[in-house]
Amino acid sequence: MLLPVTVKDAAFPGRAASFLAARKGKFSSRKGMSPALVPVERRFDTENMGDFVIVNGDTLSVNFGATMIMPAGPQPLIGSSPDFLVKSSPVCLQGDEIPPSFQGALSYTEPPFTVPGTGTLDISPQTTTVLKNGGKALLLKGTVFDATFRVTSPAKTPPAPPADPDGTPDLVLTKSGTASFATSNTILTAS
Numbered sequence: 001m002l003l004p005v006t007v008k009d010a011a012f013p014g015r016a017a018s019f020l021a022a023r024k025g026k027f028s029s030r031k032g033m034s035p036a037l038v039p040v041e042r043r044f045d046t047e048n049m050g051d052f053v054i055v056n057g058d059t060l061s062v063n064f065g066a067t068m069i070m071p072a073g074p075q076p077l078i079g080s081s082p083d084f085l086v087k088s089s090p091v092c093l094q095g096d097e098i099p100p101s102f103q104g105a106l107s108y109t110e111p112p113f114t115v116p117g118t119g120t121l122d123i124s125p126q127t128t129t130v131l132k133n134g135g136k137a138l139l140l141k142g143t144v145f146d147a148t149f150r151v152t153s154p155a156k157t158p159p160a161p162p163a164d165p166d167g168t169p170d171l172v173l174t175k176s177g178t179a180s181f182a183t184s185n186t187i188l189t190a191s
Helices: 015-023
Strands: 059-063 068-070 106-110 113-123 127-133 136-139 145-153 174-182
Touching (some): 059 113
Antiparallel strands (some): 127 136
């Protein structure tokens, strides 16, 4: 059985060596601390503890206030790491941060613009600074982070002939909001 290890505190380079060290008793869990394991000789440092790594099936939620993006609600992420797994789930690497359902042109509405328009989603999540897999950083849960919705075709008000036969378009072409990850991983942390 592989034991969890906090990547930041690994005494050996590479995750395989870290897991091996955990199995040989070089690491021990400390009572009342996170489920991640820390080296016996190191003090527990809560300020530099790291954050949970995002894995396949975790979700992304976005919030743009009155702007409603379709599909609504949390959307599942697809982890692309072929060889770095947490509980048999691939970890999510940089580039996996936008779920397939949020990729490409997305429909949106925003009162009073009830005729849908389209746009694209950009987010800026927290990633690892040292640990990489295949040259790519791992996604971390972090806290709430910035999200931007860039309008490609503006939503409009409903047509009101004869004064406004086409409807009035939304003139705000960049929407600022927030995003956050929800994770099922309570084992592996990194920074």
